Amino acid sequence: SQKIEQNSEALNIQEGKTATLTCNYTNYSPAYLQWYRQDPGRGPVFLLLIRENEKEKRKERLKVTFDTTLKQSLFHITASQPADSATYLCALGGPQIYNFNKFYFGSGTKLNVKP
Amino acid sequence: EAGVAQSPRYKIIEKRQSVAFWCNPISGHATLYWYQQILGQGPKLLIQFQNNGVVDDSQLPKDRFSAERLKGVDSTLKIQPAKLEDSAVYLCASSLVRGAYNEQFFGPGTRLTVL
Numbered sequence: 177s178q179k180i181e182q183n184s185e186a187l188n189i190q191e192g193k194t195a196t197l198t199c200n201y202t203n204y205s206p207a208y209l210q211w212y213r214q215d216p217g218r219g220p221v222f223l224l225l226i227r228e229n230e231k232e233k234r235k236e237r238l239k240v241t242f243d244t245t246l247k248q249s250l251f252h253i254t255a256s257q258p259a260d261s262a263t264y265l266c267a268l269g270g271p272q273i274y275n276f277n278k279f280y281f282g283s284g285t286k287l288n289v290k291p
Numbered sequence: 292e293a294g295v296a297q298s299p300r301y302k303i304i305e306k307r308q309s310v311a312f313w314c315n316p317i318s319g320h321a322t323l324y325w326y327q328q329i330l331g332q333g334p335k336l337l338i339q340f341q342n343n344g345v346v347d348d349s350q351l352p353k354d355r356f357s358a359e360r361l362k363g364v365d366s367t368l369k370i371q372p373a374k375l376e377d378s379a380v381y382l383c384a385s386s387l388v389r390g391a392y393n394e395q396f397f398g399p400g401t402r403l404t405v406l
Contacts (some may be wrong), residue, residue, distance in 0.1 A: 180333075210394065219295070219382050219397030220334065265333050277348070279324070279395075281333030 178204035182282040197265035205268025309371040316385030391392035
């Protein structure tokens with residue numbers, strides 16, 4: 177069965193630095209990968225999507241890479257701020273079978289940005 | 292636009308009791324998802340609806356869990372009877388269409404504690 181791994185240990189960084197989070201997967205060939213942010217007591221919020229044929233995607237201070245050979249995605253937050261502190265989840269989707277897509281979430285990595 | 296609504300926000304029951312959760316997706320969203328998120332883990336997809344039809348319930352424990360989507364809008368998820376291991380946050384999400392790349396909008400979740 178598919179397995180998605182995100183670093184279970186919290187990532188602690190200093191404000192202004194770049195945070196890099198990793199999502200590794202096995203036994204799966206996703207059509208796309210999404211990153212979500214989840215704050216305590218709230219549902220996940222969508223951040224970025226990258227398709228299997230894309231290498232990199234950017235949105236403001238966020239950058240996502242997708243390496244289907246390594247079966248890995250990296251999620252970067254540049255010029256990090258304390259407000260970026262949250263748990264970040266990766267979600268793999270597809271391949272599209274019939275009329276729907278499977279979705280599988282990783283367990284998330286908690287990011288702590290210290291002022 | 293209003294977000295995904297869920298109720299109740301919290302529920303405490305004893306094992307072997309029954310419980311039901313309600314979800315109202317964003318207006319016009321055809322696809323609705325129910326997830327189970329156990330503490331420290333990522334969301335696990337239980338069931339996916341397209342309008343009022345089930346397209347994927349492969350991870351739904353059908354001996355105790357059931358779900359329906361009335362008239363392709365609101366949805367209810369029921370657990371009968373509950374077990375201790377059902378303690379989790381139950382998240383509802385919706386997306387605009389049944390596409391491969393649509394972001395999911397999540398509700399705040401219902402935190403279930405089974406004693």
